[in-house]
Amino acid sequence: MTTLQTKDNMKLLKKPNVKLPLKLKMILLIGLLIIGMFSIMGVFLYYFFSHTLEDQLGERALSVAKSVAHIPELVDAFEHEDPASVIQPIVLPIQEATAAEFIVVGNTNEIRYAHPNPEKIGERMVGEDNAPALTAGQSYVSKALGSLGYSIRGKVPVVSEQGEIIGVVSVGYLIEDVQTVINNYSRELWYALLIMVALGMIGAVFIARYIKGVLFGLEPEEISHLLLQKETILQSTHEGIIAVNQDGLITLINTAAQKLLFKKEFPKKDVIGRAIQEVLPSSSLPEVLKTGKSQFDREVELNDTDTIFVNRVPIFYKNNLIGAVSTFRNKTEIDRLTKELTQVREYADALRAQTHEFSNKLYTILGLIQLEKKEEAVSFIQRENHIQLDWIDFLMEKVPDPMLNAILLGKLNQAMEQRVEMIIDPSSQLTSSLTERKRDILVTVLGNLLQNAIDATKLNDDKNNRLINIFFTDLGEEIIFEIEDSGPGVPEELTDQIFTLGFTTKAGSNRGIGLALTKQALNKIGGNVYLEEGELGGACFVITIPKDGEI
Structure with missing residues (x-):
């Protein structure tokens, strides 16, 4: 993901501004969802109950009308001189028993023979919805505005024994009464829905609290911010x-x-x-x-x-x-850093040794001058200058490479400071040019081995026999270094283990690394390091590096 560190993304890395806490946001959203769902459910149930109740009342009215239309006495009354005097007494008890708002019976001309209000008997029926029953003989439910108000009606034709339509029966329930019943049911429904909404809101509070806890109290904006930070x-x-x-x-x-x-x-x-x-x-x-x-x-x-x-x-x-x-x-990156640190340490040790040795010599010269031993002071200065010049001249001639020259000169000064005699064989020479990689590895290897030799030689109880011999040559196809010391040496039974990472004969922690890294580094350029028996009684390490080819 290479596009993360753009200006837009860097702006996003700023801490977000949280306008509304997650807990409150969840309560509001869940609450709105619950209210919306129950509102829709309430409206649906209201219309469903209304429609169902109207259908039921319509079917009831139609059933009563059919029962009335098939009463034989009522059918025979149509041939009476005064049909209303016979039909009205038949209909009124039925109306009371069925709780109908009205039962109206009329002839084919829609003249009433029965009505809840006796004064309206003999008048024409109102509603203009009798035609299907009187002309087609249909039984049906209708809604119309009558003399008593807007009502649901069941219409059934009255048929004589000869099969002729002689009249119509209309049984009705007022819409106003139906609406009263619906409102009573709806009130209970809305109360129940409100209680469910209240319970839902309480549940929303607990859900929001639980989710907030699972998210460690973080807001969504903060989680997005942290996710982007983590990904970056x-x-x-x-x-x-x-x-x-x-x-x-x-x-x-x-x-x-x-x-x-x-x-x-x-x-x-x-x-x-x-x-x-x-x-x-x-x-x-x-x-x-x-x-x-x-x-x-x-x-x-x-x-x-x-x-x-x-x-x-x-x-x-x-x-x-x-x-x-x-x-x-x-590991290559770690090795590179290790080499750089090792080189820095070697240079620091060399400079420290030179500084310390130079300081001791200055104090010696100061003491000779204070004792008014001027001739001895001049002789001492000339002798030390001659030794340093001899070393520098020798190394400049035999080892033109400045890095190798510096590490050898630094170790010579360090050995002198610690009262260890370090001698470079006069026949040594290294004039072959080295690649940068080989030079870096050789500097690291020499620093490790020479430091080990100094440490080992200092363990020699005979202070007059603390000696290190160095020989190197580039004659032939390989560069060879021999480093021999007069220390206690390596026991024969341990010679196979000294190049193992973590193995050491020295006291203390963080040991057993130098020789293992030395061998690994040399192997990478085709070189090697061996342990041989030396003439000084201590260890003798031999380094070989191929001159030709870069590895």
């Missing part, structure tokens, strides 16, 4: 990072890991969700998931040329193992 840091780091969940499936991989492991970048979706052993069969992350123990500074060879240092750490949440993460870095 993750992709900008030079260390490779791979994380897996408790099932060993890859959940995270950064760009540095892709370059180190696969030598290329690719869409992360190609590996996210896949098993780590499927992508990296040699990975030890499954072992970390199994044991729950960390692994630090493990050296892993990716191929013949690349080696990485790996740290693997389990991830725990509330004492539960939920995954593991692996971080790794190319």
Whole structure:
């Protein structure tokens, strides 16, 4: 992800301004959702109840009308001189028993023979909705405005024994009464819905509180901000990072890991969700998931040329193992830094030795002058100057390379400071040109071996026999260095272990690194280091480096 560090993204890295807390936002949103849903449900149920009740009353009115229309006495009354005197007494008890608002019976001319209001008997029926019953003989439910008001009506034709339509029966319920019943039901419905909304709001408060706790009290804007920060840091780091969940499936991989492991970048979706052993069969992350123990500074060879240092750490949440993460870095970079630090240390030691030795000599000269031993002071200065010039002249002639020249001169001064006699064989020479890589490695190797020789020689109880001999030559096809000291040497039973990382015969921690790194560095340029039996009684290390070819 190379576009993260743009101006727009850098603006996003500023802490977001949270206008409304998540808890309040969730309560409002869930509350609005609940209110909206129950409002829609309430409206639907209101119209559903209204329509259902009207249908039921219509069917009821139609059923009563059919029953009335088929009463034989009522049918026979149509042939009476005064039909109303017979029909009205028949209809009124039925109206009271069925709780109908009205039962009206009329002839084919829509003249009333029965009506709740006796004064309206003999008048024409109102509503203009009798035609289907009187002309087509249909039974149906209608809504119309009658003399008593707007009503739901059941219409049924009255048929004589000869099958002729002789009249119509109309049974009705006022819409106003129906609406009163609906309103009574609706009031209870809305009360129930309001209680459900209140319970929903209380639930919304608990849900918001729970989610807020799960998110560690962070707001969504803050989570987005942290996610962008994490992604920026993750992709900008030079260390490779791979994380897996408790099932060993890859959940995270950064760009540095892709370059180190696969030598290329690719869409992360190609590996996210896949098993780590499927992508990296040699990975030890499954072992970390199994044991729950960390692994630090493990050296892993990716191929013949690349080696990485790996740290693997389990991830725990509330004492539960939920995954593991692996971080790794190319060993070449670490080696380069180690070499640079070693060189700096060697130069610092050389300068410190020269400074200390020069300070001692200045005090010697000062003492001779104070004792008025001028001739001795001049002789001492000339002698020391002659020694330094001899060393410099010899090294300038035999070792033209300034880096090697400097390390040898520095160690000569350091040995002199520590009362160790260091002698370079007069027949030594190194005039071959070295590549930068070989020079850096040789400087590091010489610094380690000469320092070891000085330390070993100082262990010699005979202070008059603290000696180091150095010989080097570039005659032939290899550059050869021999460094021999008069120290206690290396026991024969340990000669096979001294080049093992971590093995040491010295006291103290952080030991056993120098010789191992020396051998590894020389192997990279085709060289080697051997331990031989020396003439001074101590250790004798032999270094060989091929002159031709860059490795």
